Amino acid sequence: MGIAPATKDDDLVTITGLTREFSSGGGFLRPRRTMRAVNDVSLDVPRGKVTGVVGESGCGKSTLARLVLRLLEATTGTVEFDGKDLAAQSQGEMRKLRRQMQMVFQDPYSAIDPRYTIRRALLEPFQVQGEAQTAAEAKATVDELISMVGLSPRMMESFPHQLSGGQKQRVGIARALALRPTFLVLDEPTASLDVSIQAQIIDLLESLKEELGLTYLFISHDLSLVRYFCDRVVVMYLGRVMEILPGAEARPRHHYAHALLDSNFEPDPARRKVVTMLGGEIPSPFATIPGCAFAARCPAASELCKRERPPLADLGNGHMIACHHPMD
């Protein structure tokens, strides 16, 4: 591992060579098996932008989200937040840093204590931080948060089960914003919502970002949403970054990224497509793959691809790709 490059001013988060292993099994005559959920990922999250991470289940996107906030410890590699190496921070320092970095979860119901009223749920972050508030301050805080996410003040004394899915997710967002963070990790924040509500939440996240100058890391499996919402799109497969697209309009040149984006159906019957069938299945995460993770299914794979892992190379304009034989 070389020396990590200094964080550029315009990058809020710099991820370098990040790897996380999990192991399972093991017993009499059976070795423990190790999988790399996130495998040597390097990535910058530019300030004030939305960086999207897409991939299919098991590609490591949620593990990456947790590593970035140090909710999980990395096996190797570093995450720098605003120039500070997270792994080097003590627990106390980490708690202070956490004020600036928050997470919005997929399932707002399990993210909020069902026995807490909305008011109490919104004040909980201040208790965790050991920040005393007078009754008047607490009221002002809750009022502000509630109106910021477009909820009615009547809901303050409600319990989560009395709210609809969309309202609960608004509470989840309000809670994440309570301590005035600069960075939000959004882990599939709309995956459990109906489309009409999903669009409301994305609209809310867009305006909050402008208003509060936030930086987002947006984890999703929904390609149309990612392409609409994100300034940059990171495509992951089996724990590795395959391609980083500099903008929604950029044409993917990695064979996997191409296949992934191509399997997205446009909501327009005039633009039906003939699906290119990818052969095979996603390999087991326990398999050790010396070369490109996609080689077994890739139409352009050569001997080199099976032998040697392609490095993430810059094509210019921030378009990065890990492929020995990129598409034209």
Added chain:
Amino acid sequence: MALLSVQSISVSIGQLNPLEGVTFDIDKREILGLVGESGSGKSLTAMCVMGLLPRIGGTITNGSIIFDGRELIGLPEIELRRLRGKRIALISQNPMTSLDPIIPIGAQIDQVSTLHLGLSPEAAKARSLDLIAQLRIPEPAAIHRAYPHQLSGGMKQRIVIAMALAADPDLIVADEPTTALDVTIQAQIIQIMVELVRDRSLALMLITHDMGVVAQACDRVVVLYAGRVAEMNTVGEVFANPKHPYTRELIRCIPRLGQEPGSLKGIPGAVPSIVDYPDGCRFNPRCSEAQEICRGQVPALERKSSGIAACHFSEV
């Protein structure tokens, strides 16, 4: 005469009336999409067609369901059993609700054709192997011996489709068949289903909340909202020229390639709860065009310039 014709069915479960006047029909070689958000009554409609409503304590209080010239409502359970699995097959969202975890996959597919077609065990096995191969599953013989837990989600869903096809049905009811799957797998399964419908002259009732899937696969579309039909039309008209404001708004909720940032708005409010349906048109509290009449009077489902819709204000 359509293969399946559902005429104005209403359903009650206890005090609640989750479906009201649902009407549509499906022909052979046709894919009908049934779309709507959660609570719109999509799955319940599927249960009506399958004759499974009594299992959850529901009754059809009104209307008729005619399948191949025969009224299904009021048919004795023994008659329904002859239809279910043989002429009308169901594919559910989670393949594990259709597969028995402790029986090899092959045996489960074989069972369908021995039971419904009276095939010998050998003939049934040959048929199953053939079906597995048709669904583009590699190594059919190995898969025939495998147990469900040994397969991925996408493979399991293909096996469920093979089971549905085993007795050569006329109608397949697929309730969110790809919702639990990854996009690349979803694309493949949808493609396979479309080909099957065309090759085998099947009728497919495809229940989904995904407008992308609807646009890709369906011939005609029924849009449900809060237990009623908002509109029914050909897929081209539904997307290009929706007759109900709900349909129009729903389509706007899906981001398109190249859409301006900040232009995705969603539909204000939320789908009403069944215990609290508004009077008149059930979409009126969220509709930007709602007038007094929408709040007071239920719009009838009527013929428009194309298709049918239930809106006081869409052109006639």
